[in-house]
Amino acid sequence: MRIPFVAGNWKMNTTVSEAEKIVIEMLEKLDRIEEVEKVLCPPFVSLVSIHMMLHDSSVKLGAQNMYFETKGAYTGEISPLMLRELCEFVILGHSERRWYFGETDEIVNKKIKAALSNNLKPILCVGERLEENEAGKTEEVINRQVTEALNGIEPVSNLVIAYEPVWAIGTGKAASGEQAVATIRFIRAVVAKIWDESIALDVRILYGGSVTSTNIAEFISYPEIDGALVGGASLKADEFVSIVEQTAKIKKRIK
Ligand code: 13P
8 A cells, every 4th residue: 555645845945944934834734644644855954953843743854865975075965874864755866956967867876776775765756858748758758767767776665756747847837637647657667667566566656747736636636646746835834735635635535
């Protein structure tokens, strides 16, 4: 049975005090929602403080990126060793990392390996760009991204995959539920091919890209979509709480 999962990716938004304020606004309500795994991914500089705030709550912490080496002369980088004292999850391979910072599938693969060997649970992001989508290359791109990310990795069920079509991120133009579920079924089939069917059935696969409290129901009403990776809407306490509440309610109904 896959536990529904909703994570908020705050990206490069919020100072430490702003991040703390948002957590204060949402924590009590989020904490009360039991049927969903809830994860907040603030910027690195807020992790220590939010780690302390989430202590004793059911809300978990994730980082937005990390380097694949554990320590050394890598000025400006953050390692899995540093993160694992604070976080349970780490987002890897986000399209903004791939396209603005040149992260290749090979780098993403090294990061996934480093996360798993340091007891961090990766949230692997995959997704096609607009021109790839329009050229009918969605499956080809997704197949490559998933296959290369998992290359040489032993089957693990504590991997979360987020399908985030690049054209839907931050555009207000979400994929339709139908589009999202088709690609998510495909991702699960790719995982089954690389590992096996039963592990693939345990891996949670999320949708991300312009998710709001208005459209979340469209995605999570499909049993194959296990939750959402939320960007902009996760910075607004009421929005994010509503997204998590709706996920809990709908997933309970369709169980
Ligand atoms: P938006 O929800 O702002 O479109 O961002 C999605 C995303 O990239 C989450 O990782």
